[in-house]
Structures are given as C-alpha cells and as structure tokens.
Amino acid sequence: MKKLMNDPTNVVDEMIDGYLKAHPTYIQQSPKNSRTIVTVRETKPGKVGVVIGGGSGHEPGFMGYVGDGMADGVAIGNIFASPSPDPILEAAKLVDKGSGVVILHGNYAGDVMNFGMAKELAEMEDIRVETVLTTDDVASAPKEESEKRRGIAGEFFGFKTAGAAADKGYHLDDVVRVAKKTNENTRSMGVGLSPCSLPQTGEPSFVLEENEMEIGLGHHGEPGIEKGQIQSADQVADRLLNDILADMPLEKGDNVAVLVNGLGSTTRMELYIMFRRVEQVLKEKGVKIHRSYVGDYMTSLEMGGCSITLMKLDEELAELIDYPADCPMFVQK
Amino acid sequence: MKKLMNDPTNVVDEMIDGYLKAHPTYIQQSPKNSRTIVTVRETKPGKVGVVIGGGSGHEPGFMGYVGDGMADGVAIGNIFASPSPDPILEAAKLVDKGSGVVILHGNYAGDVMNFGMAKELAEMEDIRVETVLTTDDVASAPKEESEKRRGIAGEFFGFKTAGAAADKGYHLDDVVRVAKKTNENTRSMGVGLSPCSLPQTGEPSFVLEENEMEIGLGHHGEPGIEKGQIQSADQVADRLLNDILADMPLEKGDNVAVLVNGLGSTTRMELYIMFRRVEQVLKEKGVKIHRSYVGDYMTSLEMGGCSITLMKLDEELAELIDYPADCPMFVQK
Amino acid sequence: MIYSANDLKQFFKNVVEMIEDKKDYLSELDRKLGDGDHGVTMSIGWQAVNEQLDSDLKDEEDCTKISMAVARTFLSAVGSSVGPLYATGLLRGAKIAGNKSELNDSDLVNYWAAFVDGVKERGGAEVGDKTMMDTLIPFSETLKKQFTETGEASLAFESAVEAAKQGMESTKDLLSKKGRSSRLGERSKGAIDPGAASAYLILSIFLDSIKSLQHY
Amino acid sequence: MIYSANDLKQFFKNVVEMIEDKKDYLSELDRKLGDGDHGVTMSIGWQAVNEQLDSDLKDEEDCTKISMAVARTFLSAVGSSVGPLYATGLLRGAKIAGNKSELNDSDLVNYWAAFVDGVKERGGAEVGDKTMMDTLIPFSETLKKQFTETGEASLAFESAVEAAKQGMESTKDLLSKKGRSSRLGERSKGAIDPGAASAYLILSIFLDSIKSLQHY
Ligand SMILES: Nc1ncnc2c1ncn2[C@@H]1O[C@H](COP(=O)(O)OP(=O)(O)O)[C@@H](O)[C@H]1O
Ligand SMILES: Nc1ncnc2c1ncn2[C@@H]1O[C@H](COP(=O)(O)OP(=O)(O)O)[C@@H](O)[C@H]1O
Ligand SMILES: [Mg+2]
Ligand SMILES: [Mg+2]
Ligand SMILES: [Mg+2]
Ligand SMILES: [Mg+2]
DSSP states (O other): OOOOOSSGGGHHHHHHHHHHHHOTTTEEEOSSOTTEEEEOSOOOTTOOEEEEEEEESSTTTTGGGBSBTSBSEEEEEEETSOOOHHHHHHHHHHHOOSSOEEEEEEOOHHHHHHHHHHHHHHHHTTOOEEEEEEOOBGGGSOGGGGGGOOOOTTHHHHHHHHHHHHHTTOOHHHHHHHHHHHHHTEEEEEEEEEOOBOTTTOOBSSOOOTTEEEETOOTTSOOOSEEEEOOOHHHHHHHHHHHHHHHSOOOTTOEEEEEEEEOBSSOHHHHHHHHHHHHHHHHHTTOEEEEEEEEOSSOBTBBEEEEEEEEEEOHHHHHHHHSOEEETTEEEO | OOOOOSSGGGHHHHHHHHHHHHOTTTEEEOSSOTTEEEEOSOOOTTOOEEEEEEEESSTTTTGGGBSBTSBSEEEEEEETSOOOHHHHHHHHHHHOOSSOEEEEEEOOHHHHHHHHHHHHHHHHTTOOEEEEEEOOBGGGSOGGGGGGOOOOTTHHHHHHHHHHHHHTTOOHHHHHHHHHHHHHTEEEEEEEEEOOBOTTTOOBSSOOOTTEEEETOOTTSOOOSEEEEOOOHHHHHHHHHHHHHHHSOOOTTOEEEEEEEEOBSSOHHHHHHHHHHHHHHHHHTTOEEEEEEEEOSSOBTBBEEEEEEEEEEOHHHHHHHHSOEEETTEEEO | OOEEHHHHHHHHHHHHHHHHHHHHHHHHHHHHHSOSOHHHHHHHHHHHHHHHHHTTTTTOOOHHHHHHHHHHHHHHHHOTTHHHHHHHHHHHHHHHTTTOSEEOHHHHHHHHHHHHHHHHHHHOOOTTSSSTHHHHHHHHHHHHHHHHHHOOHHHHHHHHHHHHHHHHHHGGGSOOOSSGGGGOGGGGTTSOOHHHHHHHHHHHHHHHHHHHHTTO | OOEEHHHHHHHHHHHHHHHHHHHHHHHHHHHHHSOSOHHHHHHHHHHHHHHHHHTTTTTOOOHHHHHHHHHHHHHHHHOTTHHHHHHHHHHHHHHHTTTOSEEOHHHHHHHHHHHHHHHHHHHOOOTTSSSTHHHHHHHHHHHHHHHHHHOOHHHHHHHHHHHHHHHHHHGGGSOOOSSGGGGOGGGGTTSOOHHHHHHHHHHHHHHHHHHHHTTO
C-alpha cells in the first residue's frame, strides 16, 4: 500500500517536524523529549494541566488536539504504539502550573502500563497526576466488563470536556469528575471496510473480501466481532446504533452529542450519509441532538470505515461541549 | 471499491440531507432548489454575496465552505459534474443583498458553461453578477495558456480571500479584484497514488501499478502529465515545488500561504511529511511562510495523493487570509 | 414522412433505454480521458427525462414543448459538460419544431441541423477538437447536403449517421483540444471521446426511429 | 560457566540480529490478533539498543549497568505493550546482576527468574492468558526447578527453553485474555501470540549464547 514518505523508520519524527513547522503559533516541542509537544500559548495561572497521548497514526488524534480549550500537552508514540513513560512525564512537567495534571488515555495494555509508569514517576517528582481512561467501544467487551473496553473515537469527547473544564478553571478533582462522567456517558461502535498498512511493513492490517465489512473492528485494525456481507449505510448505522443504545439506552427528551468519525479513507460524503440515518433514528426516539461532529477525528492511518459515538449530555457537559477550542487540527467557535 | 451508502443514485441528495441535519446553526437549503445551500446567519446589510459551487465528491469543497467569512451560498452538482444553472441562479438570488454577487468556480468545460448560463439568467433578473475562475493547476496547461488551466486546491484560497473581503465590506469590484489577484498569485500541482471510484459504477477512476504514481493528476481523476515509479515524499515535494516555482518564481523575502491538500485517503501523517519538505525548500529560498494549511481541503472522493499550493501574499492578501472564518467544515480564529 | 409527437416521444424513450444499456461503456471511455462519469451523467439525465415522458409529457402533442421539456429536464438533472450542450441543441431543435404536432421531412432535417448548431455555439468546439462535434458536424453537414441534393430525408439521415459514425471513430486518433482530455496532450490519443460516442448513439437511435416509421 | 559482560553484550547483539530476521514474522502474527506492529516495535527497540551497544556501552563491564541501559533504551524507543514488560524484566535482571562483570551459573538463573517475575508483575498476566507469560512462566519454573534439582545450569536452561517453546506453541489454541486479542473471544484461537513468540526467540538466542560459551 503506497505512501508518501521518506525512510519508513522516520515517519513519526518527520511528521512531528512538519507539524511543528506548520503551526508555530500553536505548539512547540520539548527540548528534552522530541515526542512531547505542548501549547506555546499562555494558559491561565493555576490552570489544571491536561495531557493526552497515545500511538501515532490516528491524526488528528492525538497531537492535533493541543491548543486552547483542549489539551495543553501530548505524548506521541510510534504508530499504533503507546508512548514510553518519558515523553508522558515530560508533558506532565511542562503543563503543570501547580494545580495538578489530568492525563487522558485509552484503555490499551500498552497505554495502561506506560501512562501508569509515567504517573508513578511524576508523583515521585511531586506533581499531582490523575489519569482517566476512555472505554467507549461497546464492541470490545460486554457491559458487565465495560472496564475492559477499548477507547476509540469517544476519546475526542473526553478531550473536549476535560479541556474545556480545565480552561474554565475547574479544580483538578472536578476536571477528573467531568472526564469520568464523559466516559460514563459515551458509547461508540465502528465498522471496517478496508485496511490500513504500517509504513514499515507495507502490509494491509487485515483482509476483507470485496463484499465484506467487519463490525466492531478496533481502530488499530484489531479484529472486530463480526465479519459479514457489506450492507447499506442505513443498515450499518442501524446496527451500530442498536448496539450502542442497547448499552446506553436513551429516552425521549435526552440530549446528546453525536460524532460520526471517519477512519481515514472513508469520504465525508459517506460520513454524512451515515449521519443522516443517525439523526433519523434519534429523532424517532425523541432524542435531541445538541451538537454534531462529522469528519476525521480519530483515524487509523488510511483505514476505510467509520464509527458512531453518542455522548449523553447533562447541562454541564453540554456547556463544556459548546466551549470554544482552537487547535491546529480542530477549531470550534 | 466499497462504500457506506444506500442507493448509489441518491448519494448526493442523502449527503446533503445529512449535512443539513448536522449543522442547522450554519446552513439551510433553498425551498426552491435542493442543490442550493445558503448560510442561515444574518450577514451585514449591503454585503456582497459570495457564491461557490461545483461537482460534489470534493468535500469539504464546496458545500463545507458556506459560513462566516467564506461563501454565503453554494450550488451542488452531481459527483464530479458541474451543477446545472438553476441551483447556481437560486444561490445568487438568495445571497444578493443589493450589492451584487461574486461567483467563484473552477475552469472546467462544464463549470464554464453552467455558471455562464446562470450568470446570463441572473442578469436577466437584474442581479449584478461577476464570475471569477480559478486556474491554479500548473500541470494542466503551459504558462502561455494559463487561462486554460484547471482549478484545483487553490480554489480554497479564492474562497478565503473573497469571502473575507466581502465580509469586510468590500465593494463588488474590489471583491472581484481580490479574487483575481488571488488567482494570479496562486499555483498548485498534485500527485496521484491511488484511484477513487464513483458510487454508481464502483470502478476505480484510473489504474496505477503498485509502485507507480502520477504527477499532475486532475482532482477528478483526469490523467496527469507523467506516470512513473513512486518516489520519496521529499522527491515528490521537490518535483511539485519545482514546477510551481518555475511558473511563479519567488524571491527572498516573499511571503506565502501554503496548502498541502489531501485528496482523500492520504493520511495526515503523510501530508505533514510533505509539508516538512515544503518548509525546508521555502526556508532555503528565504521565503517566509505566513500561514499553513495541511489536511483535506479539496478531496477527490477516496483518492490517494495530495497537492501543494503556494499563494504569494501582499499585505492585503495576508490580512484576508488571516481573517476569521466559521463554516461547518472549516473554522479559523 | 410524418413524424408525430408520439414518434418523437418514443424516440426519446428509446434513447433512455439505449443509455441504460450503454452507460457502463460510456463511463469506461470517460475513465480513459476524463473523470469516468459520462455514462453516469447520461443515465441520470435521461432517467429524469423518462420520468417526464411518463408524467407531464404523457399527453403532450406539441413537439416544441416536448423538446423543450426534455432539454430543461436533462440540463436540470445533470449540469456537467453535456447538460448545457445537449440542452442547447434540443432547445434549438424545439424552436424549429414550430409548435407542430407532426414534423415533416424538412422539419426533421432542420431540427437536427439546428440541434448541431446549438451544441456548436454553446461549446465552441470544431471538428478535430476531439469532442462530440466530431460526430455532430459531419452528421449535420452530410444531412443538409444530401437532403438539399436529393430531397430524400430517410436516405439523407442514413448517410448522415454513417458520417457520424466515422466522425466518432476518428476521435480515437485525435489529440484532444477541448474539455477534460484537452490537457492530456499526446496521451489523449487512442481512445474514442465519450461525448462523441453518446452523440453517435443518440443519432443512430433516431435513425432507427425513422426506419421503423417506414414500416407502417 | 563464566558469563562475562562481553558475553552479555554479545547476547544482546544476537537478539538485535535475530529480531531483524524475524520481524516480518512477528508482525504477521500480530496482524492476525492485534494491530500488526509487534515486529516493527521489536525492531525499533532493538535497533536503539544496538546503537547503545556500539556507543555508550562499548566499554561497559558492569552487567547491571548494561542490562539497565538496554532496558531503558528499549523502553524509551518503543513504549507500546512490550516496552514496559521487557524493560521491567531487564531491570529486575539488572538488579540481580549485582554490578558484577562476570555472572556465574546462579547469577544467570536468578537473572532470568527475576526477569520473568518482573514481566509478570508489570503485566499481571498468567499462564493461559495467551501472552508472553505462556512462554516465560513455564521457562522460569522449569529453569528454577531443574537448577535446584541438578545444579546444572546449561541443562536447566536447555529444558527451560524447551518448556518455553511448548508454552509458546500452546498459545495457538488458547483464548486470549489479555492485551489486544483478548477482545476477540473465540476468534483469538488458531494463531500463536506474537509476544509469546518473541519471548521464546529471545530465550533461545540466550541458550545459544550459553552453548557457544562452552566451546571455549
Ligand atoms: N466545449 C465542448 N464542446 C463539445 N463537446 C464538449 C465540450 N466540452 C466537453 N464536451 C464533451 O463532453 C464530454 C464529457 O462529458 P461528461 O463526462 O458527461 O462531462 P464532464 O466533463 O463534466 O465530466 C466529452 O467527451 C466531450 O465530448
Ligand atoms: N499484560 C500483559 N502481560 C504480558 N504480555 C502482554 C500483556 N499485554 C500484552 N502483552 C504482550 O504484548 C504483545 C503485543 O505486543 P506489541 O504488538 O508489540 O504491542 P501493542 O499491543 O502495543 O501493539 C502480545 O502478543 C502479548 O504477548
Ligand atoms: Mg501497537
Ligand atoms: Mg464530470
Ligand atoms: Mg466526465
Ligand atoms: Mg501490536
């Protein structure tokens, strides 16, 4: 699978180099760790620091979300690989203004271990760190084991609300409270149509027949729960929503934020066709859509497919979703 | 090539339906023509109306760019097909506040004819309409015949500056002047790696071998100027820049805006790696990058590849590039 | 011959059917030279025409109104390059039809001559530019010449459609000068122009419709 | 036996070479169950270790410092699941090495036993979870048992690596319970766990390094 790159071993560092050169009014690199990027902008004194991170290959996630109203710093791992503890610790150090740091990450073995080690190291340096996991992928574990679930596109909502809360001056415990509440109220499910490939191997991450799709595919290409004949957009949307709503039932009058996320090569045309069905289903149920996000928010290199995320909103979360943001890869007024 | 869709004959209208439902605080559909979308927001009295349009399949172009500081209305054609005169005329009517309307479109046979017919019809209804073409694609005709060149990603800069000018209260003639100046100062060139497919045919739009790329590919899949072995990102960037700079030489101290545009399935990682080289080349020449845009701005369904666009800036154009914008698929603070 | 409004509508219906049959072929031609959508566009446009033929035009007897409606419906449904071109042709033909419910030999010849003039004016292309004009201009010139010389409309159309076919085939070796493929230079050689192909197919469907008249 | 600092460094060098040779295989295993990057990750990590072996560690004679440097370099280069796991193992082994420049039989056995304990503590997985623990735990238990019973380190390592191999192969039919493939349920059967494979390969390289010692 063809890519525009130089030496495949340097893809991540070259991407970071290009990113820094493209957006110098937003971001800077730590002189101590090339995989730590933080905002260049002054944040309010005493603001809780927000650090995010994970493997690369998901752009805009994660490095694209450093900026006003979102994260203050990011630790960037190799493709589909958690960052090591060092850049995470360095990010925490740089964004700490004395009010503590919230670190948001996905629920993958690697993330749990590396971010866990970083947290221990940070605490040894007297930085107060709290970590909050995202576990929105309903396909990845049953409801009774929801703490085992993967974090996929729903991580975006965690960044949004925690980032907004921190920017509004919330205390550390409340930023954590908001991040956890967001996670508890967010469910996602995805479908894969076509694979991505790692620059270093060139091999497709999985194999699907010309007429197959895979429900519940992970956003690193991990196998999903069901391979089958590709269906219409409406049928796929119905299936994804069905599983999401079975897990987090919504009632008439409930208020939600919707994210229809492209995995990389799925066109915006298809994403809006999927969204159309999501809106129909929710409207039928009397559920109000407060805000919609449709596009590439958490990709998987050039994977074909998409995910649907619903986040149930209370007043506080709705306000935090609406809060402005300004990052190189995401701006909201 | 697989897609998430329902009946292929309805893709464009379903996309529009989903788009309208996703962003009701931004846009609305004309009750008279379902392919005309205009801003819902109040624009300043006496503001020059800005209409854009073209075939669908390029999202965010064109419908994603209706909003504050960009276009007021858009006419949406079938995939890769110019809209017919009716929705263009309807858009012009709806956005005309008495100060005239500027219509921006690409230099394709279909666009020229349909937008030309719409302009005639508008003038018969006493709406003052001026049209400005984009002809940024250096690969599509030699310098001596630059008026024959295709409009590709550079159209984005035309929308940006004309939209900003209109929002700042420029008179019709000055909006036109700005749009023309933008076009004169913008050059682009692209490379294709992998095809897209029309929903109705399912067939790949062109064929490239596993190790081939095509320089100068059009952004509807039209054949380019040179097929060859795929090269490194730096080599490709050098080639594209070489042709662009041969056509529009830049000098030490010149100020530019840069757009590295993804055609659909090319990852942001690759786009930033390409940008890295663009920045190196320009820096070596002593050319200052005023602002950079990296991402999917004018796609070609799921095509693999990208284009580089350079726009030479004077003080006026720099100000207009910096002017804020707020559209469903593009926000700038 | 007497070409009634119903014959005209039946002709358009036959075009609809032919386009559905040939749309993949037309798109394939367009993939080589352009953006691969010519068959899709023709199908969208003529399907819209079909709906009109089955509804608003069902009882229409005025050949001008029929031709105008087909033109507007087609244009409105597709835009693109061929919308304005074919629509302008049909509108010019509509004018010639003079609101009659039956067209005679002269009417038919003038209709198609005006059609070709309309397309030419709208698109500005000439023979050799590798467009539908390479089909239409030889068709029109042969039609007018033959009819003027012999007074025989059927035979004139037959020769004209043969000239159209040759014109279409000549596009294979032409360097494109207009439209999407004009930017290809040398690479545009070796494939028939899609618009030239669809134009020929439409004309040959018309020829069939005349021939089937004569069996009554 | 006497296992010098140079022998230790040579062992790590051999791992580097083996990983380059096996990286595509390891990634292929990971494509079936995970995200397809295990070979890439191991290559990135061990290439970084190689650079250290050629530079900062060139003249290092302290086995503890060597092992710690390898651990930190590996972790720092890759993160991911295996970074913390292998690094913790190497750090525990480093501690056992007691800053010595030569390790004896006991040291080697304790080194690897501590390695396995470290990986187990960090990852929390058990035999049967379909991870590298399915390779490492049987290895460690066999190693300790054999050495305790016979006092013969070489033979103990030989049996242990055989147990490691069987452990690795057993992962084929296990249902995954940890890591990325644990979400697969039934679908995780039928493929060897990538981490179990890389762990076995590393251990067998170590066994080779002991055997080649004995040829002096
Ligand atoms: N100026 C023109 N005059 C005559 N025919 C033209 C002109 N421009 C384009 N065409 C015809 O249009 C055809 C392409 O039609 P189509 O693919 O449907 O439209 P698009 O170019 O918008 O994709 C070409 O094959 C050519 O015959
Ligand atoms: N908790 C754990 N304990 C032991 N080994 C584990 C654990 N989690 C994952 N692994 C191992 O890590 C391997 C995957 O490594 P790798 O693909 O490099 O990392 P990632 O999962 O980050 O892509 C698995 O095959 C498994 O052997
Ligand atoms: Mg990984
Ligand atoms: Mg087209
Ligand atoms: Mg075409
Ligand atoms: Mg892996």
